[in-house]
Amino acid sequence: MSNLPALKRPYYAVIFSSCRTSQGQQDYEKMAQRMETLAQAQPGFLGIESSRGSDGFGITVSYWEDLEKIKSWKAHSEHLIAQEFGRSQWYESFTTRICKVERDYDFEALSD
Amino acid sequence: MSNLPALKRPYYAVIFSSCRTSQGQQDYEKMAQRMETLAQAQPGFLGIESSRGSDGFGITVSYWEDLEKIKSWKAHSEHLIAQEFGRSQWYESFTTRICKVERDYDFEALSD
Secondary structure: OOOOOOOOOOOEEEEEEEEEOOOOHHHHHHHHHHHHHHHHOOOOEEEEEEEEOOOOEEEEEEEEOOHHHHHHHHOOHHHHHHHHHHHHHHEEEEEEEEEEEEEEEEEEOOOO | OOOOOOOOOOOEEEEEEEEEOOOOHHHHHHHHHHHHHHHHOOOOEEEEEEEEOOOOEEEEEEEEOOHHHHHHHHOOHHHHHHHHHHHHHHEEEEEEEEEEEEEEEEEEOOOO
16 A cells, blocks of 8 residues: 545545454455455545555545535445444454644655 | 454544555664653553554554543654654655544454
């Protein structure tokens, strides 16, 4: 995954921090991929970035035009099923934070 | 790393998304550890969470009481030196986003 292109403010971020259980890695990856594809197809979706270390702790941040679009995505029927699997099988713990991005700045190294 | 304890709103998040170069892994880790310790000692610091995948893409989110405290941390002399190393050696690209957390919720699995 690489850094996203610049986004036009105002926009919102959903920070999802999670500890994976050791269960169902294959199913989890399939669902995570499906959710990313589905999120990208939602109105107001601006981008997503994600990383997970070898200790099982991961952070996914998705970016959205406004709070209403975030609410719609949270309530999407297929996403609700994934959330249920998340709570019952895939995550030991997670925190979701909905944020308004107030400022942002980028850096890109000059290639040699 | 694990999920943080609940934080009291209002609070702010700094999302730092970055692609590592392949340079200086040992120096980088040492500096990253030092910066985390230093950040924790700053006024207004509330917590930090971080993950980096095997592809070199990572996300670190630090949480702060207010924008003023974030500004002070950005301008901290030792942090400025680390930022300079970051641009010249450690990062291919990065994005920093300063956000106001509007809502948050947690989940923790019941232990068996």
